[in-house]
Amino acid sequence: MGESIRLVARAVEFAAREHRRHRRKDVAETPYINHLAHVAHLLAEAGCDVNVVAAGYLHDTIEDVDVTFEQLVAEFGEDIAELVRSVTDDKRLHWWARKQAQIDEAEHATARVAALKLADKVSNLCSLLEGPPKGWDEREIARYVHWAHEVVSRLPERNEVLMGRYLEARGALLG
Ligand code: ZN
Numbered sequence: 748m749g750e751s752i753r754l755v756a757r758a759v760e761f762a763a764r765e766h767r768r769h770r771r772k773d774v775a776e777t778p779y780i781n782h783l784a785h786v787a788h789l790l791a792e793a794g795c796d797v798n799v800v801a802a803g804y805l806h807d808t809i810e811d812v813d814v815t816f817e818q819l820v821a822e823f824g825e826d827i828a829e830l831v832r833s834v835t836d837d838k839r840l841h842w843w844a845r846k847q848a849q850i851d852e853a854e855h856a857t858a859r860v861a862a863l864k865l866a867d868k869v870s871n872l873c874s875l876l877e878g879p880p881k882g883w884d885e886r887e888i889a890r891y892v893h894w895a896h897e898v899v900s901r902l903p904e905r906n907e908v909l910m911g912r913y914l915e916a917r918g919a920l921l922g
Contacts, residue, residue, distance in 0.1 A: 751797040754823070758801035759784075761822060765812045772880035782870055783807065789866040793908040799859050802830035806863060809835045833860040834867065846894055853901035861902040865909045868895045872916035892920050 762783050769779035787803030801823060808814035809831055819828035833856070836845040849864075856864060872895065875888055899905070899913060
């Protein structure tokens with residue numbers, strides 16, 4: 748138990764430090780750590796193991812703030828680093844190719860990776876409800892909701908608690 752708490756506390760600290768200058772794209776420019784905390788909290792509520800919860804805090808470090816896979820292995824071990832890598836988009840691809848890759852890769856996700864992907868989508872849909880990125884209109888929002896569903900519907904395993912949250916947020920956005 749003590750070990751788990753220390754691990755999550757280290758992940759929080761690491762994520763807060765690495766993302767310190769990173770903001771969401773909404774008008775309020777919400778600090779990025781809010782999204783990470785939301786994803787981790789969703790995973791904890793859904794009954795995921797401690798490494799998945801820690802990966803919730805760390806899931807955007809390789810993609811968005813140039814932390815390397817090797818750095819994550821050194822700090823948090825192979826399992827957490829692999830979890831983060833599994834939800835990292837390949838930045839060499841164009842935006843649309845990255846989006847397509849998420850759809851194509853969804854069906855190969857393990858249960859733990861599927862939970863991470865689903866929690867990330869839930870948090871992003873909640874962000875769209877609270878305040879969409881600057882310049883996004885209804886069409887842009889609808890496009891994102893549609894794309895997220897393409898990914899989620901291909902996940903081989905869908906955590907029930909997270910799925911409940913997902914359908915709630917999706918319903919609110921489409922309603
Ligand atoms: Zn994310």
